[in-house]
Amino acid sequence: MRIRSKRTAPALLTALLAGLLPSLSVATPAHAAGTSYYLDNRAGSNCADSGAGTQQQPWCTFAPVNARTFSAGDRILLARGAQWREGMTLTGSGTAAQRIELSAYGSGPRPLILKGAANNGISLLNASHWAVKGLEIDGHGSQKMIYGIVAAYKGAEGIGHEDLTFADLHVHHTHMGIYVAGNASPTADQWAVKGVRMDSVKGEHNEVSIAFGDDRGLDQFVQDAVLTRLELSNDDGDPAVYKGCPNSLTLQSMTRVTVMNSLISHAGGCTVPTGTTGIYLGHVTGADITNNIIAFTQQSGSPDQSGVNYEGWVNDAALRGNLITGNTRWGVALQAIHTGGPNRDTTVESNAIVFNGQPPVAALGSAAPGDGVIRDNLWEGTGLTTEVSGGDFDGFAFAGNAGPVTGGRVWYAARDFATGQGIYGWHYQYSSDAGATWADLAYNQADESWRPAGGTSLPLVEKWDWHPAGPSGYVARAWTAPRDGTVAIRGQAAKTDLGGDGVRVRITRNGGEVLSPRTVTGSDRVGVATDVDSLAVKAGDTLRFILDSGSAGANSYDTTSWTPVIGYLD
Numbered sequence: 001m002r003i004r005s006k007r008t009a010p011a012l013l014t015a016l017l018a019g020l021l022p023s024l025s026v027a028t029p030a031h032a033a034g035t036s037y038y039l040d041n042r043a044g045s046n047c048a049d050s051g052a053g054t055q056q057q058p059w060c061t062f063a064p065v066n067a068r069t070f071s072a073g074d075r076i077l078l079a080r081g082a083q084w085r086e087g088m089t090l091t092g093s094g095t096a097a098q099r100i101e102l103s104a105y106g107s108g109p110r111p112l113i114l115k116g117a118a119n120n121g122i123s124l125l126n127a128s129h130w131a132v133k134g135l136e137i138d139g140h141g142s143q144k145m146i147y148g149i150v151a152a153y154k155g156a157e158g159i160g161h162e163d164l165t166f167a168d169l170h171v172h173h174t175h176m177g178i179y180v181a182g183n184a185s186p187t188a189d190q191w192a193v194k195g196v197r198m199d200s201v202k203g204e205h206n207e208v209s210i211a212f213g214d215d216r217g218l219d220q221f222v223q224d225a226v227l228t229r230l231e232l233s234n235d236d237g238d239p240a241v242y243k244g245c246p247n248s249l250t251l252q253s254m255t256r257v258t259v260m261n262s263l264i265s266h267a268g269g270c271t272v273p274t275g276t277t278g279i280y281l282g283h284v285t286g287a288d289i290t291n292n293i294i295a296f297t298q299q300s301g302s303p304d305q306s307g308v309n310y311e312g313w314v315n316d317a318a319l320r321g322n323l324i325t326g327n328t329r330w331g332v333a334l335q336a337i338h339t340g341g342p343n344r345d346t347t348v349e350s351n352a353i354v355f356n357g358q359p360p361v362a363a364l365g366s367a368a369p370g371d372g373v374i375r376d377n378l379w380e381g382t383g384l385t386t387e388v389s390g391g392d393f394d395g396f397a398f399a400g401n402a403g404p405v406t407g408g409r410v411w412y413a414a415r416d417f418a419t420g421q422g423i424y425g426w427h428y429q430y431s432s433d434a435g436a437t438w439a440d441l442a443y444n445q446a447d448e449s450w451r452p453a454g455g456t457s458l459p460l461v462e463k464w465d466w467h468p469a470g471p472s473g474y475v476a477r478a479w480t481a482p483r484d485g486t487v488a489i490r491g492q493a494a495k496t497d498l499g500g501d502g503v504r505v506r507i508t509r510n511g512g513e514v515l516s517p518r519t520v521t522g523s524d525r526v527g528v529a530t531d532v533d534s535l536a537v538k539a540g541d542t543l544r545f546i547l548d549s550g551s552a553g554a555n556s557y558d559t560t561s562w563t564p565v566i567g568y569l570d
Helices: 009-020
Strands: 036-039 075-079 088-092 100-105 112-114 120-125 130-133 136-138 147-152 161-172 176-181 193-204 208-212 222-228 231-233 249-260 263-265 276-290 293-295 304-320 323-325 332-335 346-349 352-354 361-364 372-375 385-388 396-399 426-431 442-444 449-451 465-467 474-480 485-490 492-495 503-509 512-520 532-537 542-548 565-568
Touching: 088 100, 120 130, 147 161, 161 176, 176 193, 193 208, 208 222, 263 276, 276 293, 293 304, 304 323, 352 565, 465 474, 492 503, 492 512, 503 532, 512 532
Parallel strands: 036 075, 075 100, 088 120, 100 130, 112 136, 120 147, 130 161, 136 161, 147 176, 161 193, 176 208, 193 222, 193 231, 208 249, 222 249, 231 263, 249 276, 263 293, 276 304, 293 323, 304 332, 304 346, 323 352, 332 361, 346 372, 361 385, 372 396
Antiparallel strands: 426 474, 442 449, 474 542, 485 532, 485 565, 503 512, 503 542
């Protein structure tokens, strides 16, 4: 079997530095800090690029934006329902108290940026304290848009930046949807950009939807990144491939990165000689990939075709509470193919790694054996692990892995989340008397959550997150066993909203505890395992997964990610 070499990130970086980000030499018109600038090119908008960019007379094109250096508190607002076929280049930096914001105004569909003469949709250079949100970027064109959004950190001026947010975005049909990289060379105690947030980003039909960094070995380049509620799917390079479709999410050149509450699906939709995967890690120190669905990396005739790939030079990276399923080959690929680049202190625990084309976890190659722990996973197949091309698990400890599961499915709460009670055996419930009695919640279409009937009050259950309702206001997902048998339960409860005094989780069967209360502290984004190794159930038994506000009962900052999974062992 072929073992692939490293991906082509250096070539991508070279392309970036060779002109895909425009050279910037801009005039800086005088303006008041904290100014809002409006753009609307639709008929009847009264737009004029020669004006001040007011709502009464907005700018027509991106030219006035590209010619301006923005200041703290400024806002660039694109009209909903409007479209532009040009590229936008953003310069300037905000402050911690006053970000600069590029977003939308008005009503209707997101503002749409289409492929024009520019290679990129939106380009930021050496940016601090920026937020980009509420937009759609479509890279279709006679020549594909290279980057939907690129944040480049270049030269000495590219060191020491912070606070970059991307939210509520739809980026599709590009080479790379969002790319954060550059040629800045921070020392070991420096960084290029710290505090990157991505929330509710949808990427589809890109070649890579989101990517960070390169393979220069600068783990410190991007620090403290939190990526949540991503929906990355069908990255196949449609309609024509520019370079290749290696993965949907590239994590490189990073220290302390969290990926949670996200769907990574149908990655690797075109042939790549170096291999394909859903999530790629290389040159990363400190990663927590928690409570995600990583599924269906496609059959493209490429090497790997895995769910998650530890390429090399990865330290202290953990997979917890994920559903890793339906990938053409392995669920998790632990590469040892790069001399001097072992993966150290790897953790694979409390996941469901099931129904992939080949065994759940693979060790590949022998040039740089890694180490870590593989424990408490729910698995399916002829065996939990496989060794490929001289790979081995000599440096790994194993404990508590439950499997193989039977019956052709598992019940993973986030994947099974539905708009009706009882679908896939799940009910969404609350108790106002600390769990003595339970009642069904009602589905709220407006925010896709389950809440008390007739309102928007707490408690709530969403696809990924839950929130209780104070001292006696418990909230639960309740699963009804479809048949007699023995089940195993896996899961990871972690805080989504950091702060407060924490929450408690527990599991009951027909009202009796099978997992005693576990506390998740207010700042714990790693969380606690909620595993039950073996539990006999009868058809009709109710397993209730319960969240409450903790022993003190305070209810602030209690939003918690928890998507337990159940599988039969017989």
